Amino acid sequence: MNTTSTTSSPAVDVETLTKHFGDLTAVDGISFQVEEGDVFGFLGPNGAGKSTTIRMLTGVLRPDAGSARIAGYDIRTDTEAAKSEIGIVPEQFNAYPDLTAWKNLMLAGELYGVPRETRQNTGTELLRSFGLFERRHTPTSEYSKGMKQRLMLTMALLHDPAVLFLDEPITGLDVESQRLIRERIAELNQEGRTVFLTTHNIGEADRLCDNIAIINRGEIAAIDSPEALKQEIERTRAVEVSFSETIERELLAGITAVEGAEKRGDTFRLMTPDPDAVVKAVVTLAKEKGLTVLSLQTLGPSLEDAFTDLTEEDP
Ligand SMILES: Nc1ncnc2c1ncn2[C@@H]1O[C@H](COP(=O)(O)OP(=O)(O)OP(=O)(O)O)[C@@H](O)[C@H]1O
Ligand SMILES: [Mg+2]
CATH class of the missing domain: 3.30.70 (Alpha-Beta Plaits)
Known part of the structure; x- marks a missing residue:
């Protein structure tokens, strides 16, 4: 993680980002910034455009208009540099089901050009910290949902990214995995990493995030700290x-x-x-x-x- 070169740019800088699917405008010209070192929550109901936004921010999906910069690098024109700063945990499990956790992790490291020794050492540390080391030789098809989610986090972290994108990292997991992931998010953030997470769980956003953007039908309805968002509706007490x-x-x-x-x-x-x-x-x-x-x-x-x-x- 290289924090020195990025101090002048926001971790995530989004301008009028737009995505259409046929007649549907899934993301409607949204603009916002995430400051380096923040845990930023993207909160919205089903179909609001959260995953579509994350997919554009991480270079998976091409925007129809607008721009996104990660640590100063334009995701469209400076894709390689931007991607090296990014760790992604997508909505769906993306590891190979027939391969073991260890194999998947080593492949992820190779993909990001992490040297073999670093891959193995950091990989071991990560599996330990996410409680998966003992099960590293099990094919991931035999993993529970919580274990899969923890494995995806290790895969996202192996190349030491500055910005972590987590699409619904906690929803639907067993209590133990929820606790572990929540704790690790807080720790990763304390180490200086910026975390961008989506959720439709208000309590989770309130608990984890420094700032929250509320997205609804492709538009940002509000963006502020959890406290300020609560104050904003004082009038409706x-x-x-x-x-x-x-x-x-x-x-x-x-x-x-x-x-x-x-x-x-x-x-x-x-x-x-x-x-x-x-x-x-x-x-x-x-x-x-x-x-x-x-x-x-x-x-x-x-x-x-x-x-x-x-x-x-x-x-
Ligand atoms: N590949 C696609 N093709 C067509 N429509 C899509 C596609 N991806 C998303 N959409 C539509 O765009 C809208 C936003 O979807 P998106 O997945 O971004 O929502 P979300 O906020 O992540 O919702 P959820 O909380 O259910 O994950 C939805 O109406 C969805 O049906
Ligand atoms: Mg989604």
Whole structure:
């Protein structure tokens, strides 16, 4: 990994990247940057364009328009240099099923021009750190999904890339593999590697990423830190209240700081930027009108709210 020559460029620099499949615009002129040393999450629902983007960024798929630079190298015009900086774990298992893990790993190393001795030494270290060394002579067709995913990570890391692209690295794995991969992602990042991962799991993005781009229908809906994304939807915070008496919605909608009031069964949901003021006003109102409050709670924003907010179908 050569970090000295790349300090001036972002790890990933994307400008108006576009991909069409027939009439479908899978990726619609997206632009963003990933800073060196970040764990960057590309979060979006199924079919949002996450894998298509990764495939363009890693030189697997040719963009119809726009450009992508990895550590300063244009993936279209400077492909070899860009690819040497990249490690890829694709969506689908890409090792040879009839070959052992060890053979697959050595082949991957050869492909990237890693010298034999380095291949063998680094390969051994990697298999150990991913808990596969004991099973290195087993054909990969006999591997579990979690083992396959761990093997793909070792294959992606053998040539010591500066930027790791992981397409849904954790989804659908057993708990032990999930834990191991999460820990290794954090370690690899601490060593200075930039990590670009896709996911449709909000909790995972929240937990792992420094910055998150939310992609929906080929477009970037938001891009920020998990904390900032949560704050962005502070305005949609709410207070939920129910009373033992039947009351008119308008009474609650009239409270200052309430920006919307919805009745859901016996409960009222009051949208507000200032939940504290609303809670106090509800208590005062109850006293004035002689009402009994059955339940009263504040609903804080979650990244899930932000995600739903930003990816909801247009009405
Ligand atoms: N080779 C292809 N030919 C035609 N359409 C494609 C092709 N690859 C992707 N698409 C379409 O492009 C859109 C984006 O697909 P993509 O695989 O990038 O989504 P994704 O965000 O990775 O989804 P998922 O979470 O399901 O992996 C989808 O509508 C998909 O059907
Ligand atoms: Mg995908």
